[in-house]
Amino acid sequence: MKNILDCIVTIITLSVLTTSAHGRRVLQSFDTFEYTAITCRSHSASITEFGGVGDGKTLNTKAFQSAVDHLSQYSSDGGSQLFVPAGKWLTGSFNLTSHFTLFLHEDATLLAAQDINEYPVLKALPSYGRGRDAAGGRFASLIFGTNLSDVVITGNNGTIDGQGSFWWQKFHGGKLKYTRPYLIELMFTDIIQISNLTLLDSPSWNIHPVYSSNIIVKGVTIIAPVKSPNTDGINPDSCTNTRIEDCYIISGDDCIAVKSGWDEYGIAFGMPTKHLVIRRLTCISPYSAAIALGSEMSGGIEDVRAEDITAYQTESGVRIKTAVGRGAFVKDIYVKGMSLHTMKWVFWMTGNYKAHADSHYDPHALPEITGINYRDIVAENVSMAGRLEGISGDPFTGICISNATISMAAKHKKAMWMCSDVEGVTSGVDPKPCDLLDGQQSEKKKKMIDGGCDFPINVLEIDNVELKRCSYQMN
16 A cells, blocks of 8 residues: 555645735635656746746747756756646657656646657666667657756646657668667766656657666556567666665566667677666566667676566566677566466576677676576466476576466466576476586585575665655646
């Protein structure tokens, strides 16, 4: 119940008697919107004060940018919040500022402009070396910021609509010179909160914190057609101390994809994603994973903790994607409590993911995949229990699976497990895993018989962050 209450934004109407310019007593009403945030603000404004028009037709890019630029003067004076009232607010890309909150009313919708000129072109991310859709740069995200501190994007379930079909058609037609914009991207930013929003039809990825730290994504609903291209839900990328919880995602790609750079560019940049907790995620993604690690993981991924994960009609539960040339590591991964319904695979690890940034990757850069722990899993209507494929000469090691009950589909694969170049142990797993996961004589096998696979009991720093109750008063 507490988690549900945390997501509720309260609206309080206050009536105040004031004296008009003509001396008459006038009853005025003030709507006060209460919400929870990392930081409350001392100064407030509405987008309407800067010429914003919420008719779904008027372009408001300049209004949003003017509002943010004006409110930036308060970054060292208690911070500021920009209120977006009910309406449909058409806008192109705009940049945020530090110590700032963007708040969307429950009946407010940000509509992403379907005009390429409304999205400035940025350089490729240094840890990627090129764009995702094309070799060049990338279009700026609808909501963008870099080198910031203390940024909150929230509301009482207001909507951000990417109107992505415009971009999907261009992508499928091979007409893009640059990578499609995301809905929200914050770079080199410390302290981020994205909460209590609905995101629809992103042109590509939905939420992309990159090179950032101390991040909370909470109570977010993300919806895109299941065949829409690359509409990943939440992609923490070279980030430290991240908490993702209470999110519902229907996606054309991975619901959550953990990343840290691509091949030689990610290796050179060298910034891992670490100390990430994911809990109470619900995912539907028929062609991808509930949680993916990689494939762009060349800065490293470590200390990921996922629990209470529910997936329906999703290709796999947790998937590790990597390849020769990626280098770095995926290690200390802990998953506990998955409820999976109608899956192609429960466990999937891939060491032969083909996509590379270019032809200059180092064929001797082999990834280290070790310390992968899964426990307390129930799955039904499954085509294949596990497909675990390491790299020849570079096996994936330290795999542990315990207390997993998998009910196979009526037309399941003849081979319920497929394993190569992996090493690990299992306990209480049905159907019986492949022999490479037997590990009968290992110390870990003896240790886990009673307790199951590891799951950390220490608390990450980001879990100590408590949200405060804040408010915005609108006349």
